Amino acid sequence: MHRTKGKLPGLTAGLKDKLIQRALERKLQQPAPAPVARNASSETPEEHYRFHLHPGYQQLRIINDGAAKLGVSSPFFKLHEGTAGSTTQIGGKPYINYASYNYLDMSGDPQVNQAAKDAIDRYGTSVSASRLVSGERPIHRELERALAELYEVDDAIALVSGHATNVTTIGHLFGPRDLVLHDELIHNSVLQGIQLSGARRLPFPHNDWQALDGILEEQRHQFERVLIVLEGIYSMDGDYPDLPHFVEVKRRHRAFLMVDEAHSFGVMGAKGYGIREHFGLAGGDVDIWMGTLSKTLAGCGGYIAGETALIEHLKFLAPGFLYSVGMPPSVAAASLAALQRMQQMPQRVADLQARGRYFLEQAKAARLDTGSSTGLAVVPVITGSSLKATRLSSALFEHGINVQPILYPAVPEKSARLRFFISCRHTEEQIQETIRTVSALL
Structure with missing residues (x-):
């Protein structure tokens, strides 16, 4: 029987795609093999010390090979040859x-670029140490003051990675006797932080403050500290929570509330001040304000804003800040300039x-x-x-x-x-x- 290379005979293109996709899904859903009992003289299987046999990599190969059979090229890692905006x-x-996510076109803005260049001329390309020991520069404090003033809270701290900001903040502040409740669509960085903390993790239905209230009625008394984590705008769906109701819930159950504003800062509110401005809330209505510098603010990294005790605690003890090099001066300067430009325009x-x-x-x-x-x-x-x-x-x-x-x-x-x-x-x-x-x- 004649067979065309790379095609299944007698099948429409749509049916062929469905069959291959189902085969890939079944392969990915197969349970991991049970551990095999070995005696002291048995050899270690090759898959236990070879990266190309790692289960995660094997799954990646299945996906990529399946896509190649369908003639679908990878859409990832495209090389942009200049500033990526609209x-x-x-x-x-x-x-x-x-x-x-260059939402306000600040990445590439001439004044933002110039601020970064000026910072390099003055401070170099790296602070070359943890900020705690000898890596502090005036531009760091200027950025943090500006963020704290915008949120109308005591202080702020800027870290070198947005993902690591959530991981180290949640991972450090909470522990095995605590409970973290999060929206079911929360970002991976929050999940990683909860795992690091060892706290009990409970998701609640997307944007459902009533379901959260019910969970807390049943669970609050079993734990010491309780943290509720939301996003200002959910990055996969483009919707946002009814934040005032969540504030009421957290107060009623004496919990902490954390809002990740990675995609809502610069986007919500008449001045771009985020979900707080959108709902007309006070800075102190939320215990932990988190955001990133890589979107509206045209830099790289993350920040936490809140009361003095929170920020001082993180600055002296959070591993992701304490043991990490300080943010490059050019990045801090660019983000500060972008924030000022947003306020001006x-x-x-x-x-x-x-x-x-x-x-x-x-x-x-x-x-x-x-x-x-x-x-x-x-x-x-x-x-x-x-x-x-x-x-x-x-x-x-x-x-x-x-x-x-x-x-x-x-x-x-x-x-x-x-x-x-x-x-x-x-x-x-x-x-x-x-x-x-x-x-x-x-």
């Missing part, structure tokens, strides 16, 4: 870009919010599945399978639109999607072109 250049070609915030609303309206009018997105900077288009999301991303790239797929296991397989990050610099014409192209390809 547009970018890849492989010498221009693209409408939805794959960068609220129109960029207004433009971002307008473009996000427009994108969501156009997507819904085209009957695209945008889930629960509110149109605030993050809008998903849910495709229903990782294969479909990857193929759609690749096809859009061929049409001059750069947007990344979010695949299983980052989201459930049936919720695989493209995730569009909106910039204040996107035009209505670019958005119209994008929605038309997505609709046509789907």
